[in-house]
Amino acid sequence: MSEKRGRGQRQEPEALEGPQTRTVQQVEQIPVSDLIPYARNARTHSEQQVSQIAGSIQEFGFCNPVLIDAHNSIIAGHGRVMAANLLKLETVPCIRLTHLSDAQRRAYILADNRIALNSGWDDDLLSQELANLTEEEFDVGLLGFDETELLKAIGFEDDGEGELKALDVRPAPKMTWVLIGIPTVRFGEINAQIEAIAATDASFVETTVNDG
Secondary structure: OOOOOOOOOOOOOOOOOOOOOOOOOOEEEEEHHHOEOOOOOOOOOOHHHHHHHHHHHHHHOOOOOEEEOOOOEEEEOHHHHHHHHHOOOOEEEEEEOOOOOHHHHHHHHHHHHHHHHHOOOOHHHHHHHHHHHHHOOOOHHHHOOOHHHHHHHOOEEEOOOOOEEEOOOOOOOOOEEEOOOOOOHHHHHHHHHHHHHHHHOHHHOOOEEEOO
């Protein structure tokens, strides 16, 4: 028998036993107009981010269902519902969570947003993955990375005065970039600096950056 614990105290996860678990749910198509935003939702969504979510839905489909309670109140997915309104979708896929207490529901709304922020990136793998996608002419502008992040991924940064400078971490040699997410005007600067690097570093001779 597990020990009793005080309210709000941490507890090691317990294995779920048997076919009746608290995570088995059915996906329902619910009219967007029937979904009720949580009035005390502390997570904000800018117009830019909602547009990014909408672009993602258009490209990949509505892959991540909205989580709702028994009364159609949104638990997780406020941004996706805002994007659905932007796209004028009539219904969206939802999963109804009925096993949560009121306190658990409110706590999960915070946890679902905050825990995801505690992850990080493997910069080398991210750079390679972005490279592979851009070589396949996939629009990396759909991935949510801003210009600063994309420049860093290829080994450059803005010095704050409109000039680009190479970072110590540089792109792998023989890598062709088609970074649609970066304004075309910057490619001339990047190519010029890569040529300068290549003049003293033979491994970078075949590295190119272009706008497709």
